[in-house]
Amino acid sequence: MKNNDVFKGLSNKSIPEIFANIKTPCYVIDEERLISNAKILSSIIENTGCKILLAQKAFSNYDFYQLLSQYISGTEASGLFEARLGAEEMPNGEVHVFCAAYRDDEFEELLKYADHIVFNSINQLKKFAKKAKESGKSIGIRINPECSTQTGHEIYDPCAIGSRLGVTREIWNREMTDSLFSMLDGLHFHTLCEQNSDALETTMEAVELRFSDVLPHMKWLNMGGGHHITRRDYDIQRLEKIINYAQEKWNLHVYLEPGEAVALNAGYLISKVLDIVENGDIKTAILDTSAACHMPDVIEMPYTPPLLNGYSNESKKYSYRLAGxxxxxxxxxxxxxxxxxxxIGDFLVFGDMA
Structure with a gap:
């Protein structure tokens, strides 16, 4: 992703003047860019009839939920508190919940907020599905299509060998019963991460190969997140073709739950240089911003965030290590x-921070 895409909202603007009265570190949302992303998602809903949910684990700035509700269908949550957030801040939208394992002491309250509940295992389906069904919830189970489309970062690949996420066909054949199957309304898979629609197409081929006998009995299919829909080079036509194919072939409703795509390039982290220290040949600019506290993905992935007027893959006249x-x-x-x-005192603006 080019920096001119990331910082498009700041082009031709004086950074010191814009942020002169802001106390750093500070996250800033570009509302125009957020709306632009939301309109792209809305057009897919209009063209296909699918539903698109905000994955709150990626963007949970609820100040913008009312705005987003004009364009998308609801929220996706990974537990009780995200479900409550979605229900309270986007009250006219659907609330879908997936959790690798639900807690006994939270499930009853979760039923107050969720419309759709997705289980990660047949054990969890056995334990909670009847109660959820009696509460009028739509029930799904997460499947593992055993199709990896990512290279590197296997720790983040839901289809990696030994993954705890989703039911493989082997486990399905061994543990699924007619009574449990009769409670299911839908299937859910999530295998992508910041990928284009060709990866979804590959995944869908694997889903159809392994679960083609199941899909005609379902009311909905949730294709999860990781779709980088609002990225400039994303193939939206291919995505719409995949959605239409699934809906027409199996007479079901397709859901997508993108996270980063909702807020892609719509947020900045504003930082300030506190000091510059030297050790040998390395100059380190110490910022008032911490990788560990303010952008943990930098350490956990790891990855190097884009920086306005800074270059991580080019050699310029002045080089620094940036640290917290x-x-x-x-x-x-x-x-x-x-x-x-x-x-000392310079503002630095990191992108990809919404």
Whole structure:
């Protein structure tokens, strides 16, 4: 992704003037970009009749839920508190919940907020489905199509060998009973991460191969998240073709639950240089922003976030390591080069932060 896409909302603007009165570190949302993303999602809903949910684990700034509700169908939650957030802040939308394992002491309350509940295992289906069904909820189970489309970062691949997420066909054949099957309304899979629709097409081929006998009995199919729909090079026509194929062939309703795509390039993290220290040949700019606290993906993935007027893959005249103010020695954001020398008090703007 090019930096001119990430920082499009800040083009031709003076950063010191814009953020002069902002106390850093500070997250800033670009509302125009958020609306632009939402309109793209809305057009897919209009063209296909599918429903699109906000995956709250990726974006849960509820100040914008009312705005987003004009364009999308509801929210997806990973537990009780996200379900409550979606129900309260987007009250006219659907609330879908998936959790790898539900807690006994929370499930009753969860039923107050959720419309659709997806179970991760047949054990969980046995334990909770009857109660959920009696409460009028739509019931689904997560399947594992055993089709990896990601390279690297296997720890984040739901189809990696030994994954705890979703029921494989082998387990389905061994444990699914007629009485449990009769309670199911839908299937759910989530296998993608920031990918294009060709990866979804590959996944759908695997889903159809393994579960073609199940799909005609379902009312809905949730294709999960990881669809980078609002990225400039995303093939929307292919996505719509996949959605239409599934809906027409199996007479069901398709759901998507993108997260990052809703807020892609719509947020910035504003930081300030507190000090610059040297050790050998390395100059480190210490910021008031911490990788560990403010952008944990930097350490966990790891990845290097885009930086306005900074280059992580090009060599410029001035090079610095950017790091946080904490005592954690690994609190390092990354290595960057600049055309101009950094000074104490300079503002730095990280992208991909919504």
């Amino acid at each position: 103010p904490t005592c954690l020695s690994g609190d390092i954001i990354g290595e960057y080069s600049f055309d101009n020398e950094l000074k």
